[in-house]
Amino acid sequence: MLFHVRMDVAIPRDLDPDERTELVTTEKARALQLQREGTWVHLWRVVGQYSNISIFDVPDSTAMHNLLWSLPLFPFMTVQVTALTEHPSALSANPSP
Numbered sequence: 001m002l003f004h005v006r007m008d009v010a011i012p013r014d015l016d017p018d019e020r021t022e023l024v025t026t027e028k029a030r031a032l033q034l035q036r037e038g039t040w041v042h043l044w045r046v047v048g049q050y051s052n053i054s055i056f057d058v059p060d061s062t063a064m065h066n067l068l069w070s071l072p073l074f075p076f077m078t079v080q081v082t083a084l085t086e087h088p089s090a091l092s093a094n095p096s097p
């Protein structure tokens with residue numbers, strides 16, 4: 001099941017710099033792991049913002065929820081999730097005759 005997710009990150013300015021570095025480093029490692037596993041299918045930076053647009057491929061909405069909550073930066077994110085389904089006019093839904 002595919003989900004479109006927008007994450008807007010707002011790390012407090014007064015967070016300890018070492019803690020910030022640890023959070024961002026751990027988040028990056030987790031993001032890379034999930035991409036290698038094929039779960040985090042797309043990860044794009046929104047130009048000019050500390051935000052990303054991502055596509056996830058997970059079994060269901062519970063898995064999506066749990067994955068987002070498990071992200072190290074989750075406490076500092078505002079997250080918008082949109083569940084996706086196949087468009088009837090998509091090439092993938094219309095194999096060539």
Ligand SMILES: O=C(O)C[C@H]1C=CC(=O)O1
Nearest residue numbers: 009027028031050051052
């Ligand atoms: O930087 C971000 O957009 C937040 C988060 C998503 C991947 C990652 O490494 O950090």
